[in-house]
Amino acid sequence: MGSGLAESERLVLAVQAAAEMPSDFDSFNRPRLSPFTSAFVFMNVLQLLKRQLTIARVYGIPVRIDYRWFVVVGLSVWLIASNLQNHAIQVGNVRLPPHAQLTSWVLGLITTAGLFLSVFGHELAHALMARAEGIETEEIVLHPFGGLARLKSEPQNPRAEFRIAFAGPASSFVFSILAFAGAKVAAVGNYEPTAVVFFLIGSGNLLLALFNLFPGYPLDGGRVLRALIWRRTGDIKDATRKAGICGILIGGMLVLFGIYILVSPNWRPSEPYFMGVWSILVGLFLLDTAIKVVKSAHATGLVTVSEAMSPPVAVEPGLTVTRFVDDVLSLHRQTAFPVAVSGQLHGILSLEDLKSLPRERWSTTRVQTVMRPVSPGFFVPANTTLDSAQAMMKQNGIGSLAIVDAHGKLVGFLQSGNIKPRRNGKHR
Numbered sequence: 001m002g003s004g005l006a007e008s009e010r011l012v013l014a015v016q017a018a019a020e021m022p023s024d025f026d027s028f029n030r031p032r033l034s035p036f037t038s039a040f041v042f043m044n045v046l047q048l049l050k051r052q053l054t055i056a057r058v059y060g061i062p063v064r065i066d067y068r069w070f071v072v073v074g075l076s077v078w079l080i081a082s083n084l085q086n087h088a089i090q091v092g093n094v095r096l097p098p099h100a101q102l103t104s105w106v107l108g109l110i111t112t113a114g115l116f117l118s119v120f121g122h123e124l125a126h127a128l129m130a131r132a133e134g135i136e137t138e139e140i141v142l143h144p145f146g147g148l149a150r151l152k153s154e155p156q157n158p159r160a161e162f163r164i165a166f167a168g169p170a171s172s173f174v175f176s177i178l179a180f181a182g183a184k185v186a187a188v189g190n191y192e193p194t195a196v197v198f199f200l201i202g203s204g205n206l207l208l209a210l211f212n213l214f215p216g217y218p219l220d221g222g223r224v225l226r227a228l229i230w231r232r233t234g235d236i237k238d239a240t241r242k243a244g245i246c247g248i249l250i251g252g253m254l255v256l257f258g259i260y261i262l263v264s265p266n267w268r269p270s271e272p273y274f275m276g277v278w279s280i281l282v283g284l285f286l287l288d289t290a291i292k293v294v295k296s297a298h299a300t301g302l303v304t305v306s307e308a309m310s311p312p313v314a315v316e317p318g319l320t321v322t323r324f325v326d327d328v329l330s331l332h333r334q335t336a337f338p339v340a341v342s343g344q345l346h347g348i349l350s351l352e353d354l355k356s357l358p359r360e361r362w363s364t365t366r367v368q369t370v371m372r373p374v375s376p377g378f379f380v381p382a383n384t385t386l387d388s389a390q391a392m393m394k395q396n397g398i399g400s401l402a403i404v405d406a407h408g409k410l411v412g413f414l415q416s417g418n419i420k421p422r423r424n425g426k427h428r
């Protein structure tokens with residue numbers, strides 16, 4: 001092993017480069033935290049707009065928005081205000097005249113806040129139902145097209161899937177009924193502006209419930225459809241593919257509908273350009289997500305980890321870090337390694353953990369002191385489906401899994417960055 005100074009310098013760089021590689025593992029676990037990942041990110045204006053802010057924590061779940069959301073809030077306030085100012089509004093059998101400028105803007109602001117809370121309430125309903133089904137929620141994101149409750153894992157059976165998906169639209173229906181009742185009461189009591197706000201919030205929630213029930217993945221209705229097919233056939237992959245194809249059709253229809261609004265001379269809603277462009281944007285968003293879902297359902301199939309794993313490159317716990325870098329890392333460019341003695345797994349050595357170790361201590365530190373000791377999240381039997389293995393890799397903090405046989409012997413290793421079908425539709 002002719003390792004002069006230049007050689008070891010090269011290996012130091014190799015460790016750093018490997019550890020900083022923007023693998024899937026990085027993008028799963030620290031998309032916004034790792035300075036290394038963000039160095040790879042092309043920092044243009046769009047990226048800045050997509051940067052997320054945590055605005056609250058509800059039931060321990062972080063609630064995040066990105067900067068694009070402010071644009072949407074501004075647009076919503078403006079749309080509502082200009083409509084209230086220029087048009088009369090019919091609430092039930094009461095006809096309200098156009099409002100003064102200041103009143104219109106204040107009402108626009110209050111209504112927008114109400115709609116914002118409605119979307120949040122919808123996502124929270126998903127998250128709380130998921131918790132009741134034993135699944136925690138990583139975050140609730142409010143994005144320009146609505147919201148997203150990002151679950152830590154997929155529902156394990158059709159019933160859980162159905163309940164979690166249905167909770168959102170159901171809550172929106174309840175909100176709309178309450179708001180319409182509020183509007184009715186306010187109108188009877190002659191509190192006109194209050195009636196308008198309630199009426200608009202009620203309409204918004206009704207729209208949210210109905211739109212989300214469209215039976216195409218990734219909409220809630222598509223999730224419900226997937227759960228129903230899944231329960232009938234027992235085949236989650238096939239169910240995902242079918243629900244995804246419906247999502248593609250719905251997305252495509254929305255795009256066509258938007259184009260129709262923009263070019264049709266006969267049918268002109270009050271805000272044709274806004275509605276048309278909005279419909280196209282939402283349609284494209286759905287198309288994009290649905291296509292990814294269908295592709296991943298195709299690609300993943302029901303393969304087990306034994307078909308996707310590579311032979312394990314095991315490291316002895318007593319090895320020094322210097323020897324590991326010289327003898328193992330120089331030959332195998334992985335970001336994590338199983339630590340084992342004659343096939344028995346002791347832990348996982350992650351390059352991420354190695355980075356914090358000063359170089360002068362490499363020759364005296366043994367692998368067993370820097371490795372993560374073996375725990376249930378670090379290994380699976382060889383007949384585990386690739387899907388659940390990928391879900392585990394997203395959660396275990398090392399982005400890889402050791403594969404063991406029926407006797408607990410190490411037989412393979414899986415790294416999330418090394419598997420072909422990487423994406424797994426998690427949108428909701």
Ligand SMILES: [Zn+2]
Nearest residue numbers: 168169212220
């Ligand atoms: Zn929903």
